[in-house]
Amino acid sequence: MLTRERMRADIAALLHEQPDDIGGEDELMDLGLDSMRAMALLTRWAREANLTLEFSEFAERLTLDAWWAIMARAQAGA
Template identity: 50%
Template sequence: MALTRERIRHDVAEVLDEDPQDIPFDENLVDYGLDSVRIMTLVERWRREGVEVTFVELAEQPAIEAWVALPGVGA
């Protein structure tokens, strides 16, 4: 299963308790409050759905545009 940019944005907004429209696609999500615990929450959620992603991949480039470009993540 692959994730769309909008799906990633929605999931990030959910773990940050923000409106998805307030989450940019191309900015560092750490600046919006994304921390290691929330990244692990996303990793676990997406792995349960069959997305092959690691904490390190997401933490190295914490931006939706970077994540959607990862092999096995983006649609």
């Protein structure tokens, strides 16, 4: 099961930042996360958690808090 902290750590690693530097409401694109890397992350998380995720849902709001809400809901429904 994917955790919020794992998501934060994975995002931080891609951005060459410390996980604590990624705030829940920080706009991930403003921090340097581009759409290709975001899609790669989502694909990896979906595969690891055996979930079907829609990138468009994640693209609506590009923050850790928003992404975690979507992921938590997806995992609860799996």
